[in-house]
Amino acid sequence: MIYLEGVTKIYDKSSKKALDNISVHIKPKEFVIFVGLSGAGKSTLTKLITHEEEQTSGKITVGGIDYSKLKKKDVPYLRRKIGVVFQDFKLLTKKTVYENIAYALEVAGISNKTIRSRVPQILKMVGLENKGKDFPNMLSGGEKQRVAIARALIHDPKILIADEPTGNLDPKNAWEIIDLLLKVNEYGTTVILTTHNKEIVNTLKKRVITLKNGKLIKDQEVGRYTLQ
């Protein structure tokens, strides 16, 4: 599903390697947790997978697409196949909950009829069926994140990337989001979660890949949080 081979990323105007020679293979339907302290390279890794950033060297292949051969005009189509959830939610503040989710379908040219049937379904799935008309500033942090997850899932993506999705949430809301991600994974979506929440990592008992200063230092099938 996702192959990274010897991937290195150096940002412009910087001599430091944000990622240093990373090789990882993530299989379909896997639930993988990337663990690392701030600046370890977790977000850079997710940005490379969504093609927000390009690797400096190495090879990335996602769903059979070699990113080195990906044309700029094809990037929007790739993004529709990968759902992404962020710590800061990244919702469109001038659009309602319903419109935020519908927008992801509109950009793909989906018909209004389909949009009208699918958006309420996904809102129900994330438990926000009564919040469709609300604007993001009227929601709690947990609700915002659920909208973001609903938007990420609306295309039925094969991959869901959750970049520190619980970072801004209290423990109760954080676990609700994690439960939602587990449910999504059960339905067959590959989930990549980045976090530095020790409790979540140790409770989930999933594959854990630990990054430190841009380097992959540990890859455990059933991992634990080992950073100090």
Add this chain to the structure above:
Amino acid sequence: MFTTLYRLIKTGFTNFLRNGWLSLASTIIMTLTLFIISIFLIGNIVLNQGIQAIQDKIDISVYLNDNIKGQTVLDLQKELSDNQDVKKVRYVSKDEAKQKYQEKFKNNPQLRESLDTSGENPLPASLEIKAYDPQKYNSLLPVFEKEKYKPIVRKVSYKDNKETIDRLVKLTQFIKTVGWSVAIFLMATSLIIIYNTIRTAIYTHKNEIEIMKLVGANPWFIKGPFLVEGIMYGVFGTIAALTALYILLKLLVNFLNSYFDTGDIGNNVFGFLLQNLGSLIVLMLGVGIAIGVTSSFIAIRKYLKKS
């Protein structure tokens, strides 16, 4: 295709309404820009009409000797008429010249009678020449110097009036140059201001643009609503500017008419506005939409460069 177009237009409209203050600020700046442009446009047209009226008054007369062959005069008249710089040539006979003289001095019996007492009509026949451009009179002079016409030409009035004509020509050119320079300067300033206003409006959406890219919107789907908003600045700016122009001219009509109590300058300007309202609306809409769309297009390009 139509669904996408409908969505872009609808999103543009919704954004325009939801970004209330920014839309209002951009529309006000657009209104001011279009107002200034239209004022200068009308001002320039009125000015040009004034200059044209002055230029129409400039002509030269070629006074002819008495007792000359009619054919040579006709040849001269034809040669002048065939000249592409010449608008009109008119033959004024001795009798007509006398009539004109008497008409001109009807309130001055002394001067009028002086013509009668001499018995014979001393006034010469002449050719009145009007050129399209007063600057061209100079180029006609060699015609009168030709051997063929030398015996019939007594005098060319241009030589006496040359200084006045030259001064008038220079003055009108100066007024035109100043008028256009001020108009271009103000238009350029307005364009920079409107571009910066729209750029600021789009800057406030830069996070949204990032999100749109992340959910897989292609560049045109992101750009479209901003261009629609640009069109709306143009349309509402035109409506507001025309309304302001109408009110201003309506007030100005009364003021100008009462200030110049004999003239109807105000009515002329207002009449001009009403006569050319259609063209003015089309022109302002065109300019407004072009400014709005171009500014939006340039401003948003920066955020779409990176995939």
